[in-house]
Amino acid sequence: MTRKAFQFKQFKVFHDQATMKVGTDAVLLGAWSNINNVNNILDIGTGSGIIALMLAQRSDALIDAIEIDESSARQAIDNFSLSPWKERMRVLQTSFLKYSTTCTKKYDLFVSNPPYFHNSLKSQESNRNLARHNDELPFEDLVSGIAGLLNESGKACIILPVNESNTLKETALKHGLYCNFQTEVVSKAGHRPNRLLMEFSKQKRETIISSICIMNADLNYTEDFKSLTKDFYLDF
Numbered sequence: 362m363t364r365k366a367f368q369f370k371q372f373k374v375f376h377d378q379a380t381m382k383v384g385t386d387a388v389l390l391g392a393w394s395n396i397n398n399v400n401n402i403l404d405i406g407t408g409s410g411i412i413a414l415m416l417a418q419r420s421d422a423l424i425d426a427i428e429i430d431e432s433s434a435r436q437a438i439d440n441f442s443l444s445p446w447k448e449r450m451r452v453l454q455t456s457f458l459k460y461s462t463t464c465t466k467k468y469d470l471f472v473s474n475p476p477y478f479h480n481s482l483k484s485q486e487s488n489r490n491l492a493r494h495n496d497e498l499p500f501e502d503l504v505s506g507i508a509g510l511l512n513e514s515g516k517a518c519i520i521l522p523v524n525e526s527n528t529l530k531e532t533a534l535k536h537g538l539y540c541n542f543q544t545e546v547v548s549k550a551g552h553r554p555n556r557l558l559m560e561f562s563k564q565k566r567e568t569i570i571s572s573i574c575i576m577n578a579d580l581n582y583t584e585d586f587k588s589l590t591k592d593f594y595l596d597f
């Protein structure tokens with residue numbers, strides 16, 4: 362049986378074995394994250410590897426990708442091995458909590474599209490719960506791990522629903538991480554923002570706020586979204 366892949370301009374992503382499929386949130390984060398002066402990147406909860414692959418295309422950095430779920434980790438390994446950047450990408454099948462308490466390496470950039478459901482109804486699939494519910498990676502563990510492994514001039518880029526992003530920002534402040542940039546994501550013109558792209562660092566600055574709308578009222582993609590993702594989507 363032929364496996365279907367999500368085809369981008371410079372690479373493809375198989376996601377049939379990954380717990381979380383390729384989605385707009387991941388593509389937004391991969392295209393939006395700031396790669397200036399970045400040599401080492403850690404992708405927390407890589408899933409199929411989509412965000413790491415986008416950053417590999419955009420930079421010359423060495424990229425580590427953490428994934429706790431075995432099937433997702435295997436899929437990310439396969440996707441990396443098929444890419445033009447396989448020599449500078451690796452997958453580590455472990456929890457971020459374990460990795461962050463044993464790793465001595467420092468990173469210039471963290472990226473994460475983390476699980477965010479808390480105390481909510483769960484699926485019968487345990488691996489899907491890992492990807493969607495934050496029992497195994499609460500915001501406290503995510504932020505403290507990032508703070509410990511982040512270079513002094515480094516940054517962490519994260520996407521979350523708006524409500525959960527407020528909790529994350531409060532947790533980040535406790536660990537000396539400040540939200541320097543945030544972009545409100547509107548799925549369709551006329552709607553309220555439903556996602557927030559955030560960049561954190563150890564430098565305290567006034568937060569620069571912007572917004573992006575994905576679709577116009579007529580359900581066509583906006584020029585802003587096309588401009589952000591044109592290096593990846595075939596249709597743009």
